Amino acid sequence: MQCFSFIKTMMTLFNFLIFLCGVALLAVGIWVSVDGSSFLKIFGPLSSSAMQFVNVGYFLIAAGAVLFALGFLGCYGAQTENKCALMMFFLILLIIFIAEVAAAVVALVYTTMAEHFLTLLVVPTIKKDYGSQKDFTQVWNTTMEGLKCCGFNNYTDFEGSPYFMKNHTFPPYCCLDDGNGTATEPCTKEKADDNIVQGCFSQLLYDIRTNAVTVGAVAAGIGGLELAAMIVSMYLYCNLK
Secondary structure (H helix, E strand, O other): OHHHHHHHHHHHHHHHHHHHHHHHHHHHHHHHHHOHHHHHHHHHHHOOOHHHHOOHHHHHHHHHHHHHHHHHHHHHHHHHOOHHHHHHHHHHHHHHHHHHHHHHHHHHHOHHHHHHHHHHHHHHHHHHHOOOOHHHHHHHHHHHHHHOOOOOOOHHHHOOOHHHHHHOOEOHHHOEOOOOOEOOOOEOHHHHHHHOOOOHHHHHHHHHHHOHHHHHHHHHHHHHHHHHHHHHHHHHHHHOO
C-alpha cells in the first residue's frame, strides 16, 4: 500500500511538471505566432537550427497542446485514481513512442527519401515567400548565418523568389569572401557558382552526425522516460479497484 501511494504521488508530481511545460510551450508558441520577429530578436542566435526548418510557432503550439493533455490526464488519473484517464494517458504516450521510433527508423534508413520529401515541401516555399514574408525571411537568414549555409540545397533555391526578382542577386550568405565570411558585395550567379556554399539540410545532417552521441543520449533519455511513464500508469491502472 505504501509503495502504491509513493508511486501515485510521484506520478502526480511528474505529470504536473509535464502540464506546466505544456502551458509554457503553448504560451511561447502563441507568442511566436503573433509576434515572431520579437522572438527571433531575443532568441534567434540561441535557437535550435533544426527548429528553423519548420514553422516554429505552430510546432510549439502542437507540442504544448500534447504535453498539456498528457500532463492533465496523468495528473488527474493518478490523483483521483481514474482508470479511464490513466488508460488514455497510456495510449497517447504509446502512440507518441511508436511515432518517434518510426520517425527515427525513417530518418536513419531513408535519409535520401526524407531529403527528397523535404525538398518538395521547403524549396517551393522559399521561392514563394523569401523576400516577401518578413518573419520567414528572418528565420532563414538566421539559419544561414548560424550554419554558414545557403538555402535548403544550394543557391538555386532562391531563383524566382521575391528577393531574387527584386535585387537580381542571391542572399549574401550564398557567397563567401576570401576570409570565408559572408560576402559584402552583391552575390551574383557567377560568384555563387564559384563559392559553392553547402545547403542547410546537408549542413544540418553533418552537425547531427558530428554530435551523434549527444543526440542519441537525449533520444534514449526521452524514450526511457516515456517507457517508465507507461509502465507506472499501467501499474496504477492494474492496482486500482
